[in-house]
Amino acid sequence: MGLFGKSKQKDATIDQMRVLLDNFQYADLQDFCIDILGEKPVMDKEHLSSTEVLEFIWEKYHKGVVQFSQLKEFAIKHNIVSESFFE
Numbered sequence: 001m002g003l004f005g006k007s008k009q010k011d012a013t014i015d016q017m018r019v020l021l022d023n024f025q026y027a028d029l030q031d032f033c034i035d036i037l038g039e040k041p042v043m044d045k046e047h048l049s050s051t052e053v054l055e056f057i058w059e060k061y062h063k064g065v066v067q068f069s070q071l072k073e074f075a076i077k078h079n080i081v082s083e084s085f086f087e
Contacts, residue, residue, distance in 0.1 A: 013068050016086075017061070020071060021054060023081050029053040031078070036070050 024032070029050055033040050041056035043049075060066045075081045 017068050017071060020075055020081065020085075021057070023075065023085075024050075025080075026050045026053065028075075028078065028080055029057065032071065032074050033057065036074060037066060 021029075026049075030040060030053060033053065033056065037057075037060060041053055043052050057066065057071075061068075072086065075085075076083055
């Protein structure tokens with residue numbers, strides 16, 4: 001595969017993850033954090049926003065704590081998207 005093939009694959013996964021996360025509502029994002037990661041991001045209660053939760057999820061992804069496959073399975077299981085979304 002070579003050195004650059006792996007980078008392109010990761011870029012494609014990140015693009016897919018961005019598109020998938022666009023379909024999540026704020027409550028879905030929080031549920032994902034609790035169900036899959038076992039924690040919610042610490043946030044200022046006056047400024048709750050999906051942006052903070054998304055940053056938390058991306059941080060966990062880049063640290064290797066969460067995988068795209070976990071996000072995909074969660075989205076299908078909770079009817080955020082259908083399986084045909086990934087075809």
